[in-house]
Amino acid sequence: MRLSGDAGQIYRQIIREIHSRVRLDGAKLPLKPKSSREEIERMREKLRAFTPHDIPANIKPLKVKKEYLNDRILFVREEDIDKVAKLNLCKIDAGEPGLRIGREFFELETDEKSNTALEVIVAPEIYVKAVYENLENLKALADLMLKAFGSSVVPEVLSEVEKIAPLMERARLAGRIEEIVAEEALRLNRRIEEKISELEVTIKGERILELMRGRVPEIEELESFIAEEVIESERKIEEITGINAEIFSRSYPVEVNTVAVDRIKAEIEEEAIIELYKACRPVAEKIFRLLPEINREVEKAYELEFLRAVKEFCSGFVFPEFSDCIAFVNGKHLFIPNPQPVSYAVGNSEIASGKIAILTGANSGGKTSLLELIAQMQIMAQMGLPVNAEMAWTDVVDELFFFKRKRGVQGAGAFESAVRAFTRALLGKGRKLVLIDEFEAITEPGAAVRIIAEFLRIAHEKDHYVVIVSHLGKELSEMLPFARVDGIEAKGLDENFNLIVDRQPKFGRIGRSTPELILEKLYRKAKGEEKDVLERVCRSVRD
Numbered sequence: 001m002r003l004s005g006d007a008g009q010i011y012r013q014i015i016r017e018i019h020s021r022v023r024l025d026g027a028k029l030p031l032k033p034k035s036s037r038e039e040i041e042r043m044r045e046k047l048r049a050f051t052p053h054d055i056p057a058n059i060k061p062l063k064v065k066k067e068y069l070n071d072r073i074l075f076v077r078e079e080d081i082d083k084v085a086k087l088n089l090c091k092i093d094a095g096e097p098g099l100r101i102g103r104e105f106f107e108l109e110t111d112e113k114s115n116t117a118l119e120v121i122v123a124p125e126i127y128v129k130a131v132y133e134n135l136e137n138l139k140a141l142a143d144l145m146l147k148a149f150g151s152s153v154v155p156e157v158l159s160e161v162e163k164i165a166p167l168m169e170r171a172r173l174a175g176r177i178e179e180i181v182a183e184e185a186l187r188l189n190r191r192i193e194e195k196i197s198e199l200e201v202t203i204k205g206e207r208i209l210e211l212m213r214g215r216v217p218e219i220e221e222l223e224s225f226i227a228e229e230v231i232e233s234e235r236k237i238e239e240i241t242g243i244n245a246e247i248f249s250r251s252y253p254v255e256v257n258t259v260a261v262d263r264i265k266a267e268i269e270e271e272a273i274i275e276l277y278k279a280c281r282p283v284a285e286k287i288f289r290l291l292p293e294i295n296r297e298v299e300k301a302y303e304l305e306f307l308r309a310v311k312e313f314c315s316g317f318v319f320p321e322f323s324d325c326i327a328f329v330n331g332k333h334l335f336i337p338n339p340q341p342v343s344y345a346v347g348n349s350e351i352a353s354g355k356i357a358i359l360t361g362a363n364s365g366g367k368t369s370l371l372e373l374i375a376q377m378q379i380m381a382q383m384g385l386p387v388n389a390e391m392a393w394t395d396v397v398d399e400l401f402f403f404k405r406k407r408g409v410q411g412a413g414a415f416e417s418a419v420r421a422f423t424r425a426l427l428g429k430g431r432k433l434v435l436i437d438e439f440e441a442i443t444e445p446g447a448a449v450r451i452i453a454e455f456l457r458i459a460h461e462k463d464h465y466v467v468i469v470s471h472l473g474k475e476l477s478e479m480l481p482f483a484r485v486d487g488i489e490a491k492g493l494d495e496n497f498n499l500i501v502d503r504q505p506k507f508g509r510i511g512r513s514t515p516e517l518i519l520e521k522l523y524r525k526a527k528g529e530e531k532d533v534l535e536r537v538c539r540s541v542r543d
């Protein structure tokens with residue numbers, strides 16, 4: 001469905017309202033109004049069949065972060081170097097095809113034999129890591145898919161990846177070893193300091209004699225305490241790394257032997273990286289194949305969340321019946337707080353007939369708002385959504401043209417652009433709903449009658465639906481027998497001299513405009529000479 005003129009703005013208001021209820025960023029889907037009845041029916045079906053699910057907030061697409069791996073060299077035939085250079089995953093060199101990691105060399109199968117993507121062969125770890133770092137999100141996705149659709153590929157991927165979790169941890173360990181040792185050194189020194197401060201309070205005067213004789217049992221005790229604590233700390237690190245080494249000095253303050261730490265790190269790295277690579281190869285091949293499927297599941301989750309928000313927004317609304325009219329009973333404007341419900345129709349309906357309607361009536365009576373309401377109804381109907389009314393009927397159109405009066409915009413420029421827009425709305429084939437707000441406001445009333453009349457004749461010939469707001473209802477209805485004139489009327493003034501308007505248009509009746517009521521209101525409020533002047537004007541209008 002084409003949205004022309006200001007119709008796009010109405011669509012954006014509606015979609016913004018739905019999006020404000022969506023709790024997942026990725027789920028703010030664009031749902032455009034459609035011109036095909038099948039597509040509209042499909043969306044309706046989705047909404048009817050939908051049962052809401054709690055959508056976990058941590059669902060997001062699985063992204064594989066490409067990273068450059070310094071620990072390997074890919075060898076390819078000289079002539080293939082340029083082709084694979086764009087992979088940018090590791091160093092590439094000419095040679096017998098294969099991948100060198102540390103002391104190991106893995107032969108490469110030739111392209112013809114292998115179906116596996118080269119990046120999966122070179123860096124399978126990055127695929128496994130992408131899953132491993134998103135275990136919680138993926139578990140949430142799997143739960144949701146199983147609940148909502150009874151199937152998911154995620155559990156298969158997770159079970160593969162979880163098998164190599166210990167290897168992943170070990171490979172990570174190499175990167176964290178300095179940190180682990182530094183933290184342990186800190187704790188170790190703290191334990192020793194606690195012990196020393198205890199000693200300070202227990203040293204007694206008589207010990208001084210022993211100290212003078214060169215025998216200090218406290219110091220000896222402290223030295224053996226330090227040795228025990230250091231061994232204890234080294235044992236803890238051995239538990240983590242599986243490697244026994246003299247990492248700490250044996251005296252206070254305990255210092256880290258960086259050479260020993262580097263050696264541990266190198267040992268873990270070499271062995272863990274190779275083990276991990278071997279384990280990741282088959283897993284990555286599977287994930288690589290299933291990644292698009294996982295992300296399709298994420299899309300499905302987004303759709304569930306979007307539909308939930310749509311349902312929330314449309315709660316209490318009704319699906320319009322397909323018909324050869326655009327009509328509703330007790331429709332409510334979406335963005336006016338506590339709106340008075342209004343019924344309206346163009347086309348052949350039980351409410352009123354005629355495809356061309358001229359809407360007349362009281363100032364601030366709600367004419368513009370009624371055009372907005374009709375636009376909202378039609379856009380939502382063609383989005384496949386229910387509408388805010390007790391009953392509604394819709395005819396699918398190809399284009400909605402909405403010309404909104406721009407307050408304060410006057411003159412030749414405004415007139416020219418309005419004529420252009422109106423002309424464009426009448427061009428070409430297709431079913432159209434044309435909504436026009438007070439076209440004459442930007443030209444002279446005399447010329448306006450003739451211009452509008454001709455535009456409406458063309459619209460009538462083309463069998464479009466038209467609602468046009470005009471104060472020229474009387475003149476237009478005389479010229480256009482096919483047009484229906486509706487009126488929104490003021491009922492009177494309230495105790496604060498505000499106009500009481502009935503927002504419900506009277507069909508086939510020109511709405512009495514309200515200058516009399518306004519004059520009366522001003523007259524009743526006025527004092528002195530102003531009151532005299534207004535009294536004369538009021539009388540002249542009545543006469």
Ligand SMILES: Nc1ncnc2c1ncn2[C@@H]1O[C@H](COP(=O)(O)OP(=O)(O)OP(=O)(O)O)[C@@H](O)[C@H]1O
Nearest residue numbers: 336338339340362363364365366367368369370503
């Ligand atoms: N159905 C409704 N229920 C409650 N308030 C409404 C309704 N329709 C319109 N209003 C309110 O009435 C006021 C005037 O509405 P609107 O601008 O649509 O009138 P109008 O007839 O187009 O005015 P004008 O003659 O100045 O162009 C607005 O504040 C609007 O929110």
